[in-house]
Amino acid sequence: MNRTRTLLKKLAWSIFTILFVIVLNFFLFRVLPGDPARAGVRDPRLKKEAVEMLRVRFGLDKPVINCFESLNPIKLGSCTVNPLDTQFFIYVRNLLQGELGISYHTNRPVADILAERLWNTVLLIGAGQILSIMIGVVFGVFAAWKARTAIDYSAVITSLMAWSLPTFWLAILLLFWGSNNGLPLAGKATPGSSALPLLQQWADIGIHMILPTLTYTIIYMGEYTLIMRSSLMDVLSEDYILTAKAKGLSTFQILKDHALKNAMLPLVTVIAINLGFTVAGAIQIEAVFSWPGLGLAIFEAVGRRDFPVLQGAFVLIAIAVIFANFLADLTYNYLDPRVQTE
Amino acid sequence: MKHKLLYLLVLAALLLSACGGASSTGTEASPAASGGEAVEAVEPPTTPAVVHIGWAGSPDSLNPGMAILVEAYTILELVYDSMYELNLDGSFTMTLAESVEVSDDGLVYTYKIRDGIKWHDGQPLTAEDISFTYNLYKDTPEYPYMNGYYTPYFESIEATENNEVILTLTEAIPNIESQLVFLYVLPKHIWEGVDKLEYENIEMVGSGPFMMTEYVQSEFIRLTANKEHFATPPKVDEVIFQTFENQDALVQAIKTGQLDMITEMPNTAVKSLKTAENVEVVVGSPLAPGVSDIIFNQTAEENCPKDEGGVCTGHPALRDRDVRLAMAHATDKQKLIDVVLLGLGSPGLTLIPDGLGVWYNDSIKDYEYDAAKANKILDDAGYLDTDSDGVRELPDGSRPLNFRLFWPSDSITAPRMAELLSEMWAEIGVTLEMQAVDPDALTAQCCPAFDFDMMLWGWGSDPDPSALLYVYTTEAIPTGSSETGYSNPAFDELYAQQQTTLDFEARKAIVWEMQKIVHDDVVYIIPYYEQATQAFRTDRFSGWLTGQAKVELSDVSSLVVIEPVK
Numbered sequence: 001m002n003r004t005r006t007l008l009k010k011l012a013w014s015i016f017t018i019l020f021v022i023v024l025n026f027f028l029f030r031v032l033p034g035d036p037a038r039a040g041v042r043d044p045r046l047k048k049e050a051v052e053m054l055r056v057r058f059g060l061d062k063p064v065i066n067c068f069e070s071l072n073p074i075k076l077g078s079c080t081v082n083p084l085d086t087q088f089f090i091y092v093r094n095l096l097q098g099e100l101g102i103s104y105h106t107n108r109p110v111a112d113i114l115a116e117r118l119w120n121t122v123l124l125i126g127a128g129q130i131l132s133i134m135i136g137v138v139f140g141v142f143a144a145w146k147a148r149t150a151i152d153y154s155a156v157i158t159s160l161m162a163w164s165l166p167t168f169w170l171a172i173l174l175l176f177w178g179s180n181n182g183l184p185l186a187g188k189a190t191p192g193s194s195a196l197p198l199l200q201q202w203a204d205i206g207i208h209m210i211l212p213t214l215t216y217t218i219i220y221m222g223e224y225t226l227i228m229r230s231s232l233m234d235v236l237s238e239d240y241i242l243t244a245k246a247k248g249l250s251t252f253q254i255l256k257d258h259a260l261k262n263a264m265l266p267l268v269t270v271i272a273i274n275l276g277f278t279v280a281g282a283i284q285i286e287a288v289f290s291w292p293g294l295g296l297a298i299f300e301a302v303g304r305r306d307f308p309v310l311q312g313a314f315v316l317i318a319i320a321v322i323f324a325n326f327l328a329d330l331t332y333n334y335l336d337p338r339v340q341t342e
Numbered sequence: 343m344k345h346k347l348l349y350l351l352v353l354a355a356l357l358l359s360a361c362g363g364a365s366s367t368g369t370e371a372s373p374a375a376s377g378g379e380a381v382e383a384v385e386p387p388t389t390p391a392v393v394h395i396g397w398a399g400s401p402d403s404l405n406p407g408m409a410i411l412v413e414a415y416t417i418l419e420l421v422y423d424s425m426y427e428l429n430l431d432g433s434f435t436m437t438l439a440e441s442v443e444v445s446d447d448g449l450v451y452t453y454k455i456r457d458g459i460k461w462h463d464g465q466p467l468t469a470e471d472i473s474f475t476y477n478l479y480k481d482t483p484e485y486p487y488m489n490g491y492y493t494p495y496f497e498s499i500e501a502t503e504n505n506e507v508i509l510t511l512t513e514a515i516p517n518i519e520s521q522l523v524f525l526y527v528l529p530k531h532i533w534e535g536v537d538k539l540e541y542e543n544i545e546m547v548g549s550g551p552f553m554m555t556e557y558v559q560s561e562f563i564r565l566t567a568n569k570e571h572f573a574t575p576p577k578v579d580e581v582i583f584q585t586f587e588n589q590d591a592l593v594q595a596i597k598t599g600q601l602d603m604i605t606e607m608p609n610t611a612v613k614s615l616k617t618a619e620n621v622e623v624v625v626g627s628p629l630a631p632g633v634s635d636i637i638f639n640q641t642a643e644e645n646c647p648k649d650e651g652g653v654c655t656g657h658p659a660l661r662d663r664d665v666r667l668a669m670a671h672a673t674d675k676q677k678l679i680d681v682v683l684l685g686l687g688s689p690g691l692t693l694i695p696d697g698l699g700v701w702y703n704d705s706i707k708d709y710e711y712d713a714a715k716a717n718k719i720l721d722d723a724g725y726l727d728t729d730s731d732g733v734r735e736l737p738d739g740s741r742p743l744n745f746r747l748f749w750p751s752d753s754i755t756a757p758r759m760a761e762l763l764s765e766m767w768a769e770i771g772v773t774l775e776m777q778a779v780d781p782d783a784l785t786a787q788c789c790p791a792f793d794f795d796m797m798l799w800g801w802g803s804d805p806d807p808s809a810l811l812y813v814y815t816t817e818a819i820p821t822g823s824s825e826t827g828y829s830n831p832a833f834d835e836l837y838a839q840q841q842t843t844l845d846f847e848a849r850k851a852i853v854w855e856m857q858k859i860v861h862d863d864v865v866y867i868i869p870y871y872e873q874a875t876q877a878f879r880t881d882r883f884s885g886w887l888t889g890q891a892k893v894e895l896s897d898v899s900s901l902v903v904i905e906p907v908k
Contacts, residue, residue, distance in 0.1 A: 050486045106402050108559075113559075175588070176594060185586070185600065187584060
C-alpha cells in the first residue's frame with residue numbers, strides 16, 4: 001500500500017515536471033531573437049508576400065499568447081483574442097495530438113523526422129551502453145577486488161584517461177584508424193543495401209555501427225569502471241563481508257551474493273541519468289560519423305535555426321530523462337528495500 | 343535481470359529500425375525503365391558502374407517550389423529537365439525545345455518542344471506538361487523562389503496542339519534564359535493530383551539524365567542512369583550521393599577510395615589531397631559564386647527607412663566616401679585571401695563576382711593597397727588624431743573613428759578576417775569593436791534596421807547580374823535587401839534600364855557601368871570571391887571535366903561524360 005502511494009507520488013511529480021518543461025520549451029524558443037521566417041530565406045528578390053506566406057504556413061502570423069504579439073522584441077497585443085487562436089495554445093493542442101509542427105528547413109512534419117531518428121539513436125547508444133556497462137562492471141569489480149595492486153592502478157588510470165578523452169577527438173582518431181582498415185565512415189547503412197536479404201542488411205548496419213559504438217563505449221566505460229570500483233570497495237569494507245569471508249565463502253560467492261547487489265545502487269543512478277540523455281544522442285559522435293540519429297538532427301537543426309525540430313527534440317529528451325529517472329526510482333525499490341520506507 | 347531487460351529493448355530497437363529502414367526507402371526502378379533493363383539482361387552480367395559522391399549537405403526538399411538549398415538544386419538538375427541548360431562557361435543551351443520564335447516586341451516566346459521525350463515512367467513529355475508546370479510556379483505564391491524570382495514577368499503560358507509552348511511576358515526582358523533555367527518541368531499527370539505545398543516528391547518522376555531510385559533523407563540519394571535521355575545519356579549506371587556531416591571524414595573517404603568524388607572540403611585539406619594517389623583536385627569559381635562583403639552602414643536621417651523599423655545608428659564618418667576610400671586603400675586583399683582562404687580566392691571588386699563571366703567588369707582598377715596613401719586621404723579630409731591616442735577623430739573632433747564590426751556567429755572565415763582588418767586599419771588610425779552576433783539577431787539588426795556600423799557578410803549569386811545589382815538600389819533600402827543604405831539616382835536609373843535592354847552588348851555595357859559607379863563610390867569593400875574545390879578519383883572513372891571556367895557538380899556535364907576505367 002505504502003509502496004503504491006510512493007510510486008503514484010513519484011509518477012505525479014514526473015508528469016508535473018513534463019508539463020513544466022513543455023511550457024518552458026515553448027517560451028524558450030519565442031524569446032530567441034530574429035524572425036525564423038526570414039532567416040532561412042534572405043534574398044534580394046523575395047517578395048514581401050512570399051515572406052508573409054511563409055509566416056502563415058508556420059503559424060507565425062498569430063500572436064504568441066494573449067496580450068503578447070511577440071516576445072522578442074516584446075510587442076504587446078490584444079488580450080481579448082481567442083486563446084485557442086494563439087501560438088501557445090495551438091502548440092499545446094498539437095502536442096496533445098502528437099504533432100510537433102513542421103520543420104522550417106525540410107517542410108516535413110517534425111514528428112516524422114524525430115521518429116526516424118530516434119530509433120537510430122536508441123540502437124547506437126543502446127549498444128554502446130550495454131558494452132560500456134559490461135566492460136565497466138567487470139573492470140570495476142576486478143579493480144575493487146584487487147584494490148591497491150598493479151591491476152587496480154592500471155584499471156583506474158585507463159579509466160580516468162578514457163573518461164576524460166574529448167569525445168570528438170577520440171571519434172576523429174578512430175575515424176582515421178577505421179578509414180585505413182576499410183570501415184565505413186558515414187551513415188547507418190550502405191546506400192542500396194535495402195535490396196539485400198534482412199540478415200545482410202543487419203550485418204551492414206552492424207559494420208557501420210563499429211566505429212561510433214566503439215567511441216561511445218570507450219568514453220563511458222571509464223566512468224562505469226570508476227563508480228563500480230569505488231562503490232564496491234565501500235561495500236567490501238563492511239563487516240558482513242568480513243563475516244562472509246570468515247564463513248569460508250569463495251571470492252566469487254562473496255561478490256555475487258553479498259557485495260555486488262549493494263554496490264550496484266550508485267551505478268544504477270548514473271546509468272539512469274545517462275540513459276535519459278541517450279535520447280539526446282551522443283551529439284558529437286553522431287556528428288563525426290554522420291550517424292542519422294537524434295543528436296545529429298539537433299546538431300543540424302541548430303545550424304539551420306530549425307526551431308520546430310529543436311522544440312520537438314527538447315520535449316522528447318525531457319520526457320526521456322524524466323522517464324529514465326522514474327525507472328531508476330523503481331529499480332532502487334528492487335535493489336534496496338530500504339528505499340521504499342523512506 | 344536488468345541487463346536482460348536492456349538486451350530485449352535493444353533487440354526490439356534493432357527490429358524496429360530495420361523495418362523503419364525498409365519502409366523509408368523510395369520507389370524501386372519504375373516500370374518505364376524495364377525496357378532498358380531487358381536490353382541489359384541480354385548482355386553478360388557486369389558489375390554496374392556506380393559513382394560514389396560524398397557531400398556535406400543534403401537537400402532540404404525535393405519539391406522544386408519549396409527547395410532552397412543548393413544540394414536540392416543539384417538533384418533537381420540531374421533528375422529534371424528545364425527549357426535551358428546552364429553551361430560551365432555561363433552560356434545557355436536549349437534542351438527541351440528544338441527552336442524558339444520571339445515576337446518582334448519581345449513579349450511572346452513560342453517554343454517548339456522536341457517530340458518523343460519521355461518521363462521516367464514512360465509517359466510522353468509534351469508542351470502540356472511545360473505549360474502546366476510554368477502555371478503552377480506562377481500561381482503558387484507560397485513557392486518562395488519561383489514566384490517572386492523567376493515568374494514575375496509571366497503573363498500567360500499556353501500549350502498548342504503542335505507541341506508548342508507559347509509564353510507571353512508582361513514586359514520584354516533580356517534574360518529569358520536565366521528566368522527559365524531553374525524552372526524544372528514537372529509531369530502534369532502526377533502533379534495535378536497532389537498538394538503542391540505538402541508534396542515531398544520523394545518518388546521524383548522526371549525526364550532528366552538520372553532517375554530517382556532511393557532517397558533516405560539526410561543519409562543518401564541513389565540515382566540510376568536514364569540511358570535513353572534525349573540529349574545527355576550518362577555512361578555510368580548509377581550515382582550515389584552520400585551525406586557526410588564531417589568534412590575530415592569526406593577527405594579521408596576519398597583518400598581511401600570509399601568515394602569517387604567529393605564536392606567540398608576544408609581549405610586546409612586541399613594541399614594534402616593534391617598529393618594523394620589517384621586523386622585529382624579541381625579549384626575554380628563555382629557556378630553560383632559566393633561574394634564576401636565588408637558592409638558600411640551609410641544611412642542617414644534623410645534616407646532612414648523608419649516605417650520599416652529603421653533606427654540608423656551608423657557612425658557618421660562612414661557616410662563620407664573619403665573614409666571608405668581610405669579604408670579600401672588600407673585593405674590588403676591578397677593577405678586576406680592567403681590567410682583566411684589559404685589562397686583559394688580571387689580579389690573582389692563589387693558584388694558582381696568574376697564567376698559571372700561576361701557580366702563581370704574586369705576593366706575596373708582596384709584601389710591599391712597603400713597605407714600611406716590612405717593616411718594622406720584621411721589627413722586631407724580633416725580626420726586627425728587630435729588627442730594623440732592613435733585613433734583619428736571626426737573633423738569636428740567629436741567622435742573617434744571607432745567602428746562596431748559585426749559578423750554572423752556561424753561564419754568560419756569572418757573572425758579571422760576581422761582580426762586582420764583590425765590590424766590593417768589600425769595603421770590608419772581606425773579601430774574596431776568586433777563582435778560575433780547570432781545570425782538571426784544580426785538579420786534583425788541589419789536591415790532595414792541599420793543598427794550597426796560595419797558588418798562582414800556575403801551573398802550567393804544568380805547567373806544573371808540583376809539580382810545582386812538590385813542590392814545597391816534605393817528601392818531595396820526599405821525591403822531589407824540593401825545592407826548599406828546606398829542611394830544613387832543615377833545608379834537606380836541604370837538598374838531600370840538594364841532590366842529592359844534586350845540587346846546583349848548594350849545591356850552588358852550598362853551592367854559594367856553600374857559596377858564602375860559602385861566601385862567608385864566605395865559602397866562596399868569586397869575582400870574576395872571564394873573559389874570552390876572538388877576532388878575526384880581517377881582510378882575508377884575517367885573523363886572528368888577539368889579546366890572548365892566553372893566548377894559545378896550539379897552541372898550534368900561531368901556526370902554524363904565520365905566512364906568507368908576498364
